[in-house]
Amino acid sequence: MSERVDGSRRPPPAGRRARALRERLEALLRQHPPVERVASDPVAFPRAALAAGAPRPAVEAVALLSAMLAYGAVPLFMRVIRGLLDEAAAAAPREAAGTAFLRAISQPGGPRFSLGYRLSTAAEISRFAGAIGTVISRHGGLWEAFAPGWRRAGTVRAGLITLHEALWQALGTRPAAAPGGLRHLLPDPAGGGCCKRWLMFLRWMVRPDDGVDLGLWPEVPPAALLIPLDRHLSRLARALDLTRRATDDWKTAEEVTAALRQLDPLDPVRYDFALCHLAIAGDCTHGRHPERCAPCPLADVCQPAPPRTRQGKP
Numbered sequence: 001m002s003e004r005v006d007g008s009r010r011p012p013p014a015g016r017r018a019r020a021l022r023e024r025l026e027a028l029l030r031q032h033p034p035v036e037r038v039a040s041d042p043v044a045f046p047r048a049a050l051a052a053g054a055p056r057p058a059v060e061a062v063a064l065l066s067a068m069l070a071y072g073a074v075p076l077f078m079r080v081i082r083g084l085l086d087e088a089a090a091a092a093p094r095e096a097a098g099t100a101f102l103r104a105i106s107q108p109g110g111p112r113f114s115l116g117y118r119l120s121t122a123a124e125i126s127r128f129a130g131a132i133g134t135v136i137s138r139h140g141g142l143w144e145a146f147a148p149g150w151r152r153a154g155t156v157r158a159g160l161i162t163l164h165e166a167l168w169q170a171l172g173t174r175p176a177a178a179p180g181g182l183r184h185l186l187p188d189p190a191g192g193g194c195c196k197r198w199l200m201f202l203r204w205m206v207r208p209d210d211g212v213d214l215g216l217w218p219e220v221p222p223a224a225l226l227i228p229l230d231r232h233l234s235r236l237a238r239a240l241d242l243t244r245r246a247t248d249d250w251k252t253a254e255e256v257t258a259a260l261r262q263l264d265p266l267d268p269v270r271y272d273f274a275l276c277h278l279a280i281a282g283d284c285t286h287g288r289h290p291e292r293c294a295p296c297p298l299a300d301v302c303q304p305a306p307p308r309t310r311q312g313k314p
């Protein structure tokens, strides 16, 4: 059990309520099959590299770039990721998308992309991509930099910490000495934040290939994953009574995952993609448009927080 925001301990959903929630979530998967939404999700980029026959390290590289740029408005970051991959492809037109990207980021002196995105300049994105290329050159792949921590401690967090360290070593600097736009692309998995982009990258790598996730790291069981929590997912988790914690941090991700484990112990993040895309597709506005809740398969187990007034009060 995890600590509640009010200091008490909350039990995970159990028994009849867990069964009811699982049934509704399965109905959500049937009503919104995740494979039909892949083109609107950043996983589309590593999936395209995989389909083109790119080797595993190249797919990992495309995946990490795509995951770390996946914040803000979906159409905007999708356009930037596509643009970066197109720049790499233009330099090696005969190679598959992922292979061309790995070649571009592995060249001496690093890549020189022309696109920035929100908090990160083009130079910072180029440094980040160059660090991915360096880690792959030094270790053989991103898995090889993740595996030592995973094997030592048996937690995905420990694996992320060793991968994170390898990337900063490749950058040749410390986070404290780096510009904010670079730090934003490499959040610290030991820092207590919810690390949504790291955990989404892990979901892609670890869950078996189901047409969405990639199944490239089979040594890690899906049971070890944590939910990639963002503002939408955490509001939904509260509405579904999976947590009452008020902050969107690592502890909340652990608590929500523990609750989801009651529904599927072997694959607790099974519903992540479908829940996430309720917001991306505009189907869920957290009760602001009650007419959208009526056809939602979760309607009778979901209690969204009351809409806030213009003054920000419920």
Ligand code: SF4
Pocket (backbone or CB within 6 Å): 236, 239, 278, 283, 284, 285, 286, 287, 292, 293, 296, 297, 298, 299, 300, 302, 303, 304
């Ligand atoms: S707030 Fe409404 S649309 Fe969103 S998950 Fe709950 S019932 Fe469905």
